[in-house]
Amino acid sequence: MYLIYEQRAVQSHFEGGSATARPTTTTPQDAAAVPSRPRPPQSRLQALLSWPFSLVWAILSYISRFVTRPAIASTAQRQDARSVADRFLREFEAKYGEQHLDFFQGGYSQCLEIARRELRLLLVILQSDEHDDTDEFCRNTVASDELIEYVRQNNVLVWGGNVREAEAFQALTFTSPPKKVGSTLQATAYPFMAIIGLQVPNPPSTTAPKMTVMDRLEGLLTPASVIRRFDSVIERYGATLNRLRLERDQRDKERQLREEQDRAYQDSLRADQEKERQAREKREAAARAEEEAQRAEEERRIQAMKREQYIQWVCRHLPEEPSADYEGEVTKLSFRLADGERVIRKFRGDESLDSLYKFVEAYPVLKSHADVSGATEPEEYHHTYSFTIHSPFPRTVYHADHERKLSDEKSLWPTATLIVDNNDDAEE
Incomplete structure (x- = not known):
């Protein structure tokens, strides 16, 4: 129960608490990728018999994560995000080949900030080497031509990480105190994918839009299933993102117009200042020339007077x-x-x-x-x-x-x- 409460609190904190997180749904086409569920009586009986074990397991998991959190954070601080991303890419290509989704080569927080700034959807992929479906997921889904082309056409950012790396548990949100990626995204099964995008609070308020988990995809899914989930997200949130893009473009145009006007004003000001400088220099040169001419004329007049005085003195002597x-x-x-x-x-x-x-x-x-x-x-x-x-x-x-x-x-x-x-x- 402590684990459940913590996960709910983390989810509410990441999504801004503005709206209840939409539950993960599975379409009929995804049924093949989702295990069949037991009938309700059997499920209640199993839950009744297993709840003591679940409670103990949840408490132990919570204590273990609380104790290891400082060590994980310390390790994450020592690791370079880009080095971790490069290592993830090299290991992925060594096992599954060079054809795959275009993973962002950097830290998760950096990728998240780029998606926020550029109003792009972000696909987060977390994988675990301990799960049996990892190989099939990487070979058939991550390396799918269909999914690669879809992501490229929709300008989606992709960030991938292995849960054994400290980067996958690093502080990767914009809030304080930071949350772990796995906890924030509520990954309970692997392979795990999350579609994240900028979302306006509902109802709208003075709070700025924030990055929100729009859908979570858990377990082994086919490329077609992932694309359908993406289409569903775009159908729900696409209008909002388009509106935000239009507003951003309008702001960019207005800023560009202001910058062009400022440049034109500065150019005009510099031209006027240059004209004034040249005119001032001409006036100063003319004044100096006139002053020099006056001095020369005065000197000629004085010399003429002295010459006349000298000639008169010569006449006398x-x-x-x-x-x-x-x-x-x-x-x-x-x-x-x-x-x-x-x-x-x-x-x-x-x-x-x-x-x-x-x-x-x-x-x-x-x-x-x-x-x-x-x-x-x-x-x-x-x-x-x-x-x-x-x-x-x-x-x-x-x-x-x-x-x-x-x-x-x-x-x-x-x-x-x-x-x-x-x-x-x-x-x-």
Whole structure:
């Protein structure tokens, strides 16, 4: 009785307690796979005579399972679910061949989660090597072309386990504390199969749908019998699963639409930000260029002022033209200026070649008779002449040399004609 109560409590906990578990039914076609039952009087008599033994056996089984549960859980924790699945598959194929249902290569809980997430039916197969029907079940049912094709067409997940493995007794539900697979699925005879799927509570409530055992198949069944049971499950629960799939697809479409809208918004935002960045960089570049132009213009203005100040200072300090009574060496030079004007001036022999350049530079101011009495030499200024002085023939260029005297240049004595040419870069 303790065993019966425990099984009922486990079944209620796994199925959410929302509905009474549907009893396993056997169709007329399945009759061949189910042993015949004794007549009611005989059955009652046997039950009356055997109940003391059944009670003792149930109590001993309950105590044994309670004592061995920690050891089984510890063993299961040490075992890798995928390794167990690989071993189950290798042993199955070694005994029954490579043609069989496509077993999921992983733990039961992982397979159950995939079935829940993808709204697929899950076929759980538990077998025991100690049962005589195991070989025939594996060869004729699990390896059946008809059942393999049916499962494939209906996109059914298949998980298989041997009850001797700890994985078959591992904590494989989403509830806490976890339940054993065998106990949860209420496997009382082997071979055992269970069809599991996502089910909405009845009546509907705020509780989320949960994975529920929709049918249990025990004993030796033919592939046709299994398919009929599957068809019955699909007939009962197919509409609900289809509705859940439609709702999931709708949610996926809405999520995809939101993601596409978010991507489009982010792309548009990035494009706008890029345009704004480029516009900002252009504005900043234009501002920098304008600021640089203003600085350059200001520098040109300052340099022009300093140049003008320097020329006025040169006019003030330019040596006077030697008079007629000057007894030293004097040369008379004729300048043809860049604008075509001709100017004649006398220079002393001890003056430098630079004095020629100073005279040409200062001539426009001297010609205008501007007042340069207060002119001072500008600070932080380096004067550069924008012209070159040379003789016409033979062509000889005279540079603005502070050290070389006019008396050293024999071609300038006692008279010479000089040409003033503006430099190209200076004109530009």
